[in-house]
Amino acid sequence: MPKKKEGDLPVEQNELKMKASDVNLWYGEKQALFDVNLEMFDQSVTALIGPSGCGKSTFLRCLDRMNDVIDGVRITGDIRLDGEDIYAPRVDPVQLRARVGMVFQKPNPFPKSIFENVAYGPRIHGLCRSKAEFEEIVERSLTRAGLWEEVKDRLQEPGTGLSGGQQQRLCIARAISVNPEVLLMDEPCSALDPIATAKIETLMDDLKKNLCIVIVTHSMQQAARVSQRTAFFHLGKLVEVDDTTTIFTNPTDQRTQDYVTGRFG
Ligand SMILES: Nc1ncnc2c1ncn2[C@@H]1O[C@H](COP(=O)(O)OP(=O)(O)OP(=O)(O)O)[C@@H](O)[C@H]1O
Numbered sequence: 496m497p498k499k500k501e502g503d504l505p506v507e508q509n510e511l512k513m514k515a516s517d518v519n520l521w522y523g524e525k526q527a528l529f530d531v532n533l534e535m536f537d538q539s540v541t542a543l544i545g546p547s548g549c550g551k552s553t554f555l556r557c558l559d560r561m562n563d564v565i566d567g568v569r570i571t572g573d574i575r576l577d578g579e580d581i582y583a584p585r586v587d588p589v590q591l592r593a594r595v596g597m598v599f600q601k602p603n604p605f606p607k608s609i610f611e612n613v614a615y616g617p618r619i620h621g622l623c624r625s626k627a628e629f630e631e632i633v634e635r636s637l638t639r640a641g642l643w644e645e646v647k648d649r650l651q652e653p654g655t656g657l658s659g660g661q662q663q664r665l666c667i668a669r670a671i672s673v674n675p676e677v678l679l680m681d682e683p684c685s686a687l688d689p690i691a692t693a694k695i696e697t698l699m700d701d702l703k704k705n706l707c708i709v710i711v712t713h714s715m716q717q718a719a720r721v722s723q724r725t726a727f728f729h730l731g732k733l734v735e736v737d738d739t740t741t742i743f744t745n746p747t748d749q750r751t752q753d754y755v756t757g758r759f760g
Contacts, residue, residue, distance in 0.1 A: 510537040512677060512707035513558060513595075518572035520553055520562065527553045531572070531733045533726055535677070540699060540708040542718035542739065545728035546759065551711040554728070555679050558709065559595040560588045576677070593620050596670035600682040602662035604654030604669070609646050612654040612665055613637060616673040632672055640668035641698050660691025667698065671706075678702065680710040684717065696721050715755060719743055727751045 513535040520528040528550050535541045543551040556562045557574060560581060574581050581591055593616070604612050613633045614623075623629045633650070637643040642664040646657070654665050663683060670678060680699075684692040699708060699721050712718050718725050719739060726736040727746070735748045746752050753759050 509539055511535075512537045512577065513709075514573075514575045515554070515557070516573040516575075518554070518557060518570065518574060520550075520557065520571075521567075521569045522565070523567040527731050528557070529730075529732045533733060533736060535707055535709055536724070537676075537707045538703055538705070539724065540703050540710060540722040542722035542725045543709065543711045543728060544713075544715060544718050544725060545734075545754065547713075549728040550731040551728050552681055553731075554733075555597075555681055555709060555711050558677070558679055559592050559597055561597065563588060593673045594675055595677040595679060596673070596675035597679045597681070598663070598666050598670050598683045601686050602659055602666050604657070604662050604665050606653065606655060608651045609637075609654050609657070609665060610650040613668050613672050616669060620673050622673065636668040636672040637665075639671055639702065640664045641694060641701075642668055658691070660687050660694060663687060663691065663695060664698065667695070667702075671702070675706065677707045677709065680708065682711050682713060685713065692717075715743070727754060729754070 511534055515531055515533045518528055518531040519526065531554055543555065545551055553562065557570060562568045562570065570582070576594065580586070605615065607615070610633055613636050614629050617623045617629065617632050623632055634643060637646060642661060645661060654662065657665060684695050687695065696717065699710070702708065710721065722739045724736060725739045725742040727734045727742060727748075727750070729750050735742065735746055735751045737746070742751060743755050746755060
């Protein structure tokens with residue numbers, strides 16, 4: 496079970512970064528989310544847990560408007576980033592995704608060089624003017640993603656030639672290269688071995704110093720290790736959210752208790 500580190504402040508004292516209020520989502524006729532309310536704080540990791548099909552990934556995809564591209568999806572409710580409605584008509588989803596980055600379950604580097612994978616975002620968002628600026632941002636992002644030392648001598652080689660764990664760290668470098676404020680991670684370690692998983696978890700601990708991280712995970716051990724707050728979903732509803740220690744040791748709802756003790760799911 497996670498232990499509070501000495502000097503840790505309750506996460507709620509961090510800045511509120513994203514807030515979802517009464518979010519409902521339908522895939523055609525089928526409702527997948529029911530009145531979800533969740534606050535996500537800066538400089539902390541929020542874990543979304545729950546049995547398969549309970550809506551964790553669907554909710555995560557609401558936070559960067561990735562569901563917009565799925566035919567027949569309808570969303571109601573309100574999601575705010577720094578108090579601004581991310582579904583307001585004036586918000587450009589491409590610009591939003593520079594502020595809210597996503598790392599997927601399966602590492603998905605572009606079929607380009609390691610360098611280009613990381614330089615791509617800064618290029619399309621016009622963040623760099625000179626070759627030196629690109630080089631700097633690529634080095635900084637790969638360093639923050641804990642990959643620089645392993646790839647610095649082969650930046651022109653294809654990203655797809657790296658190991659699975661390295662590819663996932665490359666995808667993290669790609670996501671952070673545009674300085675997002677929020678990083679969404681959808682089961683980022685489920686395709687990785689324990690050593691690669693441990694590297695990503697250490698990295699998350701470091702990245703959260705400057706970011707709000709929201710992670711979907713099937714592993715309760717992982718949620719306990721990496722997150723400060725945990726939200727438990729069941730059948731499209733957010734049953735309970737609290738600090739991670741409480742969710743795992745003293746949850747309020749019987750369904751949460753049953754899930755964290757392995758009685759279902
Ligand atoms: N593109 C889609 N079209 C229709 N239904 C979908 C779509 N994506 C997800 N669903 C349905 O919405 C519900 C929630 O799915 P979602 O993937 O969000 O759950 P999850 O908790 O992330 O599951 P898992 O842990 O298995 O990844 C499920 O019933 C799923 O079948």
